[in-house]
Amino acid sequence: MTNSTEKAPEQITTKIWREEAEPDNPFAAAASYCAGFDVYGDLLGKISFIEYLWLLFKLDPPSKEQARMLESLAVALANPGPRDHSVRGAMNAGVGGSTRASALIAAISIGAGNLGGAREVFTAMQYWQQCGTNLDCWVEIITNPPQNERADVWAEMEHTPGFDPNGASCPTPVKQLLDHLAAIEHSESLVWLQEQRQALEQHAESPLAFSGVAAATLFALGFEPEQAEILFLLLRLPGAAAHALEQEKMGWSRYPFFNDGLTLTDDPGAGNSND
Amino acid sequence: MTEKNTNSPTGPERLKAFEDNWKTAMGAWFPGERVVLRGKDVFKELNDYSWVEYLYYAITGKHSPKTARLIEGLWMLSTSYPDPRLWNNRVVALAATARTTGALAVAAGIAVSEATIYGLKPIKGAIDFLYRAAYQKENGIAIETIIKEELKASRSVSGYGRPLVNGDERIAPVLNFLTEQGAHDGKFIRLAFEIDHYLKNSRYKYMINIAALNAAVAADSGLSADEYYYMTSLAFTGGMFPCYIDARTQPEGLFFPLSVKRIKSISSNSREWIE
Numbered sequence: 386m387t388n389s390t391e392k393a394p395e396q397i398t399t400k401i402w403r404e405e406a407e408p409d410n411p412f413a414a415a416a417s418y419c420a421g422f423d424v425y426g427d428l429l430g431k432i433s434f435i436e437y438l439w440l441l442f443k444l445d446p447p448s449k450e451q452a453r454m455l456e457s458l459a460v461a462l463a464n465p466g467p468r469d470h471s472v473r474g475a476m477n478a479g480v481g482g483s484t485r486a487s488a489l490i491a492a493i494s495i496g497a498g499n500l501g502g503a504r505e506v507f508t509a510m511q512y513w514q515q516c517g518t519n520l521d522c523w524v525e526i527i528t529n530p531p532q533n534e535r536a537d538v539w540a541e542m543e544h545t546p547g548f549d550p551n552g553a554s555c556p557t558p559v560k561q562l563l564d565h566l567a568a569i570e571h572s573e574s575l576v577w578l579q580e581q582r583q584a585l586e587q588h589a590e591s592p593l594a595f596s597g598v599a600a601a602t603l604f605a606l607g608f609e610p611e612q613a614e615i616l617f618l619l620l621r622l623p624g625a626a627a628h629a630l631e632q633e634k635m636g637w638s639r640y641p642f643f644n645d646g647l648t649l650t651d652d653p654g655a656g657n658s659n660d
Numbered sequence: 661m662t663e664k665n666t667n668s669p670t671g672p673e674r675l676k677a678f679e680d681n682w683k684t685a686m687g688a689w690f691p692g693e694r695v696v697l698r699g700k701d702v703f704k705e706l707n708d709y710s711w712v713e714y715l716y717y718a719i720t721g722k723h724s725p726k727t728a729r730l731i732e733g734l735w736m737l738s739t740s741y742p743d744p745r746l747w748n749n750r751v752v753a754l755a756a757t758a759r760t761t762g763a764l765a766v767a768a769g770i771a772v773s774e775a776t777i778y779g780l781k782p783i784k785g786a787i788d789f790l791y792r793a794a795y796q797k798e799n800g801i802a803i804e805t806i807i808k809e810e811l812k813a814s815r816s817v818s819g820y821g822r823p824l825v826n827g828d829e830r831i832a833p834v835l836n837f838l839t840e841q842g843a844h845d846g847k848f849i850r851l852a853f854e855i856d857h858y859l860k861n862s863r864y865k866y867m868i869n870i871a872a873l874n875a876a877v878a879a880d881s882g883l884s885a886d887e888y889y890y891m892t893s894l895a896f897t898g899g900m901f902p903c904y905i906d907a908r909t910q911p912e913g914l915f916f917p918l919s920v921k922r923i924k925s926i927s928s929n930s931r932e933w934i935e
Contacts, residue, residue, distance in 0.1 A: 396924040403925035411919040421928030431933050446933070486764050494771070535814060536788030536885045538774055538781055553671045591671070643680060651685035651699035 400444060420444040435459060442612050450570040451606055457569065458602050461562045462595065462617065464624025471496030475625035479633035480640045485626075492625035493618055499542050501549070501596055503617040509547035509600035510610035518577040520584065527588045545589035547597025555582065555592040563598050572605035719890045720883065726841075727881040731891060733837045734877060738830040738870045740898030744907065744915070748773045752900040756907035757915035769900045770893065777823050779896070784889040785818030786875035790848050791885065793855065803858050811864070819852070819872025820859050830870040838877065846880030849873070 403421075404414040417424045420440055428437065435456040439447040447455065465472055474491035478484070496502045516522035527545050544550035563582070567575035578585075578593075578601045586592050596617070603613035632640055687697040695702040697714075698721050706714060713728040744753035748769045755765030773779040789810060796806045810817050822828060838844035852875070856868035878888040907915045 394922060396922050397918070398924045398926060400925075400927050402923060403927050404920045404923055406920035411921065412917060414920055418925075418927065418930060421931040422933050423930065427933050431935050444928070484761060484764060486760070487767070490764070490767060490771075536784050538784055538889065551671055551675050643682070646680040646682055647688055648681070648683045649685070649688040649696060650683055652688075652696055653699060653701050653705070655690075655694060 401441060438616075442608065442616070454566055454569050454572075454602060454606060457562075457566055458599060459620045461558075462599060462620040464627070465501075465595075465621055466624065467628050469496075469624075470498075470501065471621060472625045472628050475629035476632040476640065479629035479631070480635070480637040482633065485629070488629035489622055489626060492622060492629075496618060496621055496625075499540060499546075500544070501594065503614045504539060505542070505546045505596045506600045506603070506617045507610045507614035508542055509597055510604055510608075510613045512546060513574065513600060513604040514610065518573060518581075520581055523581075523585060524588050527585070544591060547594060547600050548586065548589040548591040549594040550591050552592040552594065555586065559593055559595055559598060562595070563593070563601075566598065566602050570605075572602075574601050574605045715894075716891065720887050724881070726843075727883075730838070730841055730843055730877055730881060733841065734834060734874045735895045735898065737833050737837060738874060739892070739895035740900075742899045742902035744903040746778075746899075747775065748779065748896055749899055749903040750916075753903040753907040753915050756904045757910075757913055759908070759912050762901070762904055762908075765904050766897055766900050770897065773893070773896045780889060780893060782818045782871045783875065783892050784885055786871040787878055787883070787888050788885045789818045790851060790872070790875055790879050794848065794851055794879075797851070803854055807855060807858055807862075817855070817859065817866060819875060820856065820868055821864070821866035822869045826865065826867050828867065828869040831868060831873055834870065834873055843877060843880065846876065848876035848879035852876040 401419060403418040405416040407413040407415040416426060419428070419437075422428050422432075422440070432440070433452065433456075436447060436452050438459075439452060439455055467473065467476060471492040474495040475488040478488035478491050497504055499505050499508070512523070512526055516526060530542060530545070533539075533541055563575065563579055566572075567579050578598075582593050599617055600613060603616065608616065685699065687695070689695050697706060697718060700706055700717075706717065709717065709723070710725075710728060710732075712732045713723065713725055716728045716731065717723050741749070744750050751772050752765045752769040755768060756762075775781060793803075793806050793810075797803065807817060835844055838849070852868060852872045856872070859866040859868075874892075875888065878891075883891070
C-alpha cells in the first residue's frame, strides 16, 4: 500500500492513441488521435470502418487493394450462419433470454477454438510464417505437425489447421472467396494457395476451410498470428449478434433442444442405484 | 492428427452418424424425474456430497472427501485474494464501476484468469512440470539437469518465481493447513521443495510460489494435469465477488479513473488522412 506524492503517476504507454484534454475536464478528451490522425476532427466522414480497423492494428493507412482485401474477408466472415458452432452459442444465449453480452461471449469463447476458430487461424498463420510458399515444407509440417512439449491450456490440434476434418470436397464458398481475394492484388500466398490447394488437401486428407483462407489472407496482408487470431474473433461477431437477437424473439420452443438426441449409456435407472 | 489413424467414418459420414445422436456416460436430466451424473442418481446417491466433492466427482469420476477438502482449503487460502488491483479482479471491479452484471463481470474475470504471468497457465504448467520432473528423476536424471533443461526450453520454471515480489506469503499458511490434514509430506511436495532448494540457491534466485505447492498437492492426490486445470478454473471467484460488490456499491465510474495525462503516447506526429 505504498502511496508517495513524490512519484510520477503510472501511465498507459501506447503507440495507438493520443489525447488532448478538455480545458474544463482533465478526464475528458477534446481531441483523440489514432496513429497521428485526428479521429473526430479529420477521420470521421473520410475513413471507412475497414480502413479504421486496419489503422488501429497497423498504425498506417492501407492501400486501396489492402482495404478491399480486408473488407472482402470481413464480409465473408461476418456471418458463419446459424449452423456454425459459435453462432449456435450466441443463439443459445438468445433463446434462453440471457444477456446480449453473454451471446457475444458465447460466440467468442466457442469461436476461439482449434476447430474452425481463431486458434486454428493462429496456428495456420504460424505454418505460413514457417513455410510461406514452399510446398515441401507444407507437406512436412502437415505430415509431422509440431507437438506441444509442455502442457498448455489449449488442446493439441487434431487436424491440419486451415482444413476441415469433417469436410468432403472444398466447399464452393471457400473457393469463391479464395478466387475473389486472389484476384484483388494477386498476392503471392493467395495465388500459390489457389494453385496448390488440391495438393495440400491431399496431404491434409481434408478440404481447405474458411479458416485456411483467412489465415492465408491475413498473412498476405502482413498481420502477425496474434493479430490474425483476434481479428478473426472480431470479424465473425456480426452474424452471431444478429442470429442471437432473432432467436431471442423466436423463443426456446422454436429452437432445437435435441430432446430425443441424447442416449445415456451409464444409467442407474429410476428408483435404483447401480452400486 | 487423429483423423488419419482411424478406420471410422470420415468427413460428412461421421457428422451424419452423430446427427441427433449424442451417446454419453457423463450424465443427463430426465425432465420432471431425476438427474444422473457419471452413473449415479444425483438426488439419491450424491445428495450428501459437499459442492466441492460434487465438482471433483463431476471432473474425475471419483469420490474423495479428503481430496475435496484439500482442494477447498487450497482455494480458500491461496487463490481468492480480494484485491481489485490484481489483473483478473480488476476486470471484475471495472465491470462493476461500469455497472455491468455480476455474472458478466465474473465470467470475464474467470476468462482473464487463464493468464501467462499468473493464474491457469502457470497452474497447469506447474503440475505438468512436476510430473515430468518426477519421471525424469525416477530415470536417474539429476534435479540440476532437469531444471536447466526446463529453463533452456521455457526460459522459466512453472511454479517458481513471481511477478512483483519473489517470496510467496501463501506457502507457510498452506503448509500449516496441509500439516493439519496430514498431507504435507507427499512425494510431489518433497520434489517441489527439492526444486525450490536448487533454484533459490542458483543464480536465478527463483523461489517456490503457491502454484508449485498446490500442484504438488494435486499430484500427490493423483489428479491429472487436465483434471487439476478444470478444478482450478473456478478457484479465483471467491476474490472476485468482493471486488465487484465494492465497486458496485461505490458511486459509478470512480474505480481508479484515468485522466488524459495518464496516457503516455509514443505515436506518430499529427498527420492528415488523404482519401
